[in-house]
Amino acid sequence: MREKDIRPRELLNEYLRLSEQDATTLFADGARDVVPCVACDSGNVLPAFEKNGFGYSRCSDCGTLFQTPRPQLAVFEQFYVNSESSDFWAKTFFPQVAEARRTAVFAPRAAELAKMLKDRGFEPRTVVDVGAGHGMFLSELVGRLEGASGIAVEPSSEMIESCRKLGFEVREALAEDVKDLDGRGDLVCSLEVMEHVHNPLRFISNLAAFTAPGGWVFFTTLGADGFDITVLGEHANAVFPPHHLNFMSVEGFDILCRRAGLTDVEVLTPGKLDVDIVRNKLSELPELLDSQPFIKALLNDDTTAAAFQQFLAQNRLSSHTWVLARKPA
Template sequence: MKFRAQAFYDAVAETRIKTIFEPRWQLIKQVLQNLQLPLPIPNVLEIGASVGLFATVALQSGDVLAFDAIEPSAAAAERLRNLGLRHVYVGMETEFTGVIEPIYDVIFCNGVLEHPFDPAEFIQNLKQFLKPDGVLVLCSSGASGIDSLLLQQEMPNAFPPHVQNFISDQGIQALSDRCGLRLREFRSIGQLDLDIIYHHLLKQTTEPSEPAIAAVLVKLLDHAQLRADLQAVLQKHHLTGFFLAVLSTSEEL
């Protein structure tokens, strides 16, 4: 983790902030406002905050008054402290249940839900940190993306050992019900499904055994604007490989 925190993440930090986390924060903010959550948010907690790219965007927006984090990596946690977070707890969320008071209005999980062995136990732990009217925001890879559905036989590394769960859209609803939460909002927000399919087909067309249809699809998908337009259709119909889910502890915020 030391190399990733100090070298790799630094090299791509600015690009990731501009292309991923700033648009994501604006979308989350819009969703929370639609749910009548008042801004600025008094107390926020991020689970698995890494080196703080999402935290940086949220704090700089002025929409968060106090930002805390739980981060298992000590190296990444040190970076978080330097960003000015109020509290940084080093470890797993299970270590702080019953220790951290339930003061949080919003808890964020960016790319975390796919890692716990038991997602329901994980969510139940996070509930203990939320206020009675608190909100849990999950952004994670899912099992409903058209890239995974079409290419799963070609993706032997889709489920590396440290990734336990790719949850379907229906699975998020079931998980919410099982944990006694209400699914307030669900959006399919993936942006790369068609790019992944396109580049896979592009590589396959160099093989003589591939059917002619692959070359035709490559020719069609060679147009970036067409891929973007089709990706928007996939988002509308919940067929992308990344989702945003907002769960609440009560019927009303």
């Protein structure tokens, strides 16, 4: 898999352009609050960089990278309703890559998660997918779990209609506004949502609340320890406010889950794209790593680069992060 397979450059560049435009037009006014580390709650943080008028800091205690000072929640709620970039993603970007993502992302991810659960002797009957989008992952996963049914939680009316057509029970709302799913899910999933949320602890606590005692929470997101984010910093396409706000470290994920009352936390980084992402950025900004000739040499050879990507995944150094945690019985 290559980045262009799931994020064609032309579509990605337009999405990033619209995101930068939204950052300027929709967040020009309004109070911003300095927030402590979104993972461990430490105030021991240092400014890292600024992008699109949004500051990012890194926690000196757990290594988490996060956006602060942060616009207030009401502004973000309006942003997701009114922004051109969100509209472009839902109506143009995702439909053009949907089937490619089903094949390259959703189906393999569902198969691996089903195997992980089987290895633990766990057979979920009800799966709740928070931020279900068009329901592709939920469909792929439920199809691999004998006797399982799915509940989709998704605020987008256009996307939730796709979930209805797939036969899932739905909640057309943000997770924070859902009041009738407590304890319903044997397995509660959330893919690529954590990086967007205003309050990660509140979000994970909601996932935990939806989970039945003894059940499992599974989410995927972007991690601060990842090679592409660490090397590229503010130049990383993954860091694009106002959409992506939170990049927990491996340690930070563990701390955050335990703060939400979850146990048996396992953090994996099975990513495949870090090297390709950095290579693509170097084609745009060839001078970016002039001060790091070793990394440039490492990436120049295809065989070495492939082995390095495998090393990153195996040592929890890819930015693509999976977290599996259990709610105590």
